[in-house]
Amino acid sequence: MIEQNNSFSYFHNSSIPLFILVTLLLGITACNQQNQVQENISEQPIPTQTPESDLTLNDVTLEEASEEGQMLWRVKSQRASYLQNQELIRVTKPEGELFQDGKVTYKITALQGEVYQDGNKIILIDEIEVYDIQNKVVIRGQQLEWLTEPGIIIVTNNITGSNEQIQASAQKAKVISKEKKIEFYGQVVAMVKEPVLKIQTEQLFWEIEQKKLLTNQPIKIEQLKDKNVIGSAYGDESEYDLGNKIATLKKNVQLLQTDPKVQISSDLVTWNMPQNLITSPGPITVLEQEEKVVLKANQGQGNFQNNTFNLSGNVIGVGQKNQAQLNSDRLTWYFENQTFEAQGNVFYRQVDPPFNVRGPRAVGQLENEKVTIEGGSSNVVTEIIPQ
Template sequence: MAHYQGRKNERRFSGIKGESKTNFSHLCSLPSLSSLQLRINWYYLPLTFFLVIGLVGCGGKSPPASQPNAAGSSNQDSNLTFFDVTLEQADEVGRPIWKVRAKRAKYTQEKQIGQAESPYGELYQDGKVIYQIKADVADIEQDGKQLFLKGKIFATDPSNGIVLQGNELEWRPQEDLLIVRNQINGTHKQLQAVAREARVKTREQRMEFSGGVIANSADPQLQMRTEHLIWKIKEEKLIGDRPIQIDRYKNNNISDRGKGNAAEVNLKTKIATIQQNAQLELLDPPVQIASNSITWNMNAETVTTNSPTRMFQRAEKVTVTANQGEMKIPQKTVYLTGNVNAIGQRRQSLRANTLTWYLDNKLVEAQGNVLYRQVDPPLNFAGETAVGNLQTENIVVKGGSSSGRVVTEIIPQERANRQ
């Protein structure tokens, strides 16, 4: 049989308490068969069996016993065509877990795969629609526990507008897991992402992108590149647990770039926390910041580090290290505390307990146990405060309020050469 053509054929599979029901109404023209219904255990009989029943029933009689090869004859085409197809599956209490409809479908018995034209349907959880699915053409497989679709597939979450596009879809209702694979493109008003695979934990509202992930957020305007990115949808958080690069854009141009082995971006507060070999490179002012943990507040335009920090000013080639620091980007001002050590291009250095660095004016203000040292001419100054330009070696050191004295050490040339 090349194809079985009939009036508006309809075929439904629905699992109720572990069973399935096949409805062949409108499939056959015989009155005695027009309401034929067969109840068969879903888990023990394949989809092929349903179609064979439909084929034999519509023929009105089974093949004669004298034709033993009729059922499996190579002359008989095993492709069947159905119209207005509906695939349904329910959980153990009778609630739907998926419904897929198609205007036209072809079924190949050998492969046990149905190719549906313009399929559309719903995925359910607790009896409620959680995703709507559609495709131009898709191969459909189902085993009662899982649903597979292959083709150009779109899955839409009606509650938040997330759309996942890919070439494979797998729905595992018992695991609350939706998987979309093969050239993933996810879109949402807050985020757009491409990856090789997306896994959605439907109850947790958690989505994991993996494989060549490129995610773009609209506000703040960021692009994230990594191999694995977790999106906590309700919390509006993006979490990268692999090496990640974060590019910030202003007027469609990269203004700042962050890197690290892990990161968390809060899209609501616009705060990014970069950890483990964290680096942040700013364009204006031209400063590189390195630490084990960097908090980047894009709304307040501040950068904070609570662990040992290294900052490098590219234009003046000044490097400053400290136990922790804070930078106010619009004011171009850096505040450093704890074991501060600033080093200029000619190895001149300034040590202090705290340091305020005015990048625009190229000035530093140091306080507490100040020690200034320069190489040419070789000399040291020790005091309680210091103000000046480190790059031009124009530094004024002052003593404390108690003694008011500054200790000056002039280093002989021979000693300076040995240092």
């Protein structure tokens, strides 16, 4: 027998499986309809019914377990209304729990929602909050679809997601509980707290346990200091490691540094932010914007702590103002005084006045055509000084 109280509350402070609850609700509804035609109606209060619902209960707990008996999910609600024709239960101020291996992994709250009779889908609306207990991640939005069997939570409308390292906003977020992963879609903006970064893209995957942010969509990363941009990067694909604070960008990569003013282009670049290193294992182009010098090589690394850039493999340096050109096997560029040191098969040429020379090593400045070539078969030093 099911006991009622004056507030028409069933299963008060108790929990039962969803399919049992639905069966009981159907039974109660049928009994209520039969009792209404009887002349002698019991003085005991009957369950609340509205034109929209077949039965309304207070303080209800719905839950679902696996065939092995492990809890899958649980929803507590202040009020639950069963709609038989739609095969769902409408809940007010639901508080949900998602389980994995018998432990609560996510807690979910909202103002209202709908639990479908098969127990495989739950819809929540207004003031959504999803809390990842282990990783202390909070996701907020205005609408949620909870696919209980695969453990997937989809949140839409004014999405934010945050923990102690990152705060993100997007049009949609997809939480894949088994993979400890959150996928953000649509106008994604992620702010990383240390170092301060602003990441913009259309799709961003947050692998929480691996502490990585990944995307295969065009991305913009800005490094900020005192709210000013001091470096920015663009690419068609990216991976950012929140642990070691290294960004790896692929395809059509461009990096811009403000001090010194440098533009770097490549198809694969690693940006080590703690060490302020930018490395490319493949073809790379460096534009030194102050003096309009272009450097190209098969690979290179910029160290912006000491303001140098090392290039190797078919190095070409061109001063764009006077078209002076230097070729070598290796070259180190010093941004502070706009000088270089080149080694291996050095070849230098200039247009005005026409001149070219070869040697094993060279130092100097491309832009003002002041170059010293050292060595050679006669160990001669050639110094080129513009008129």
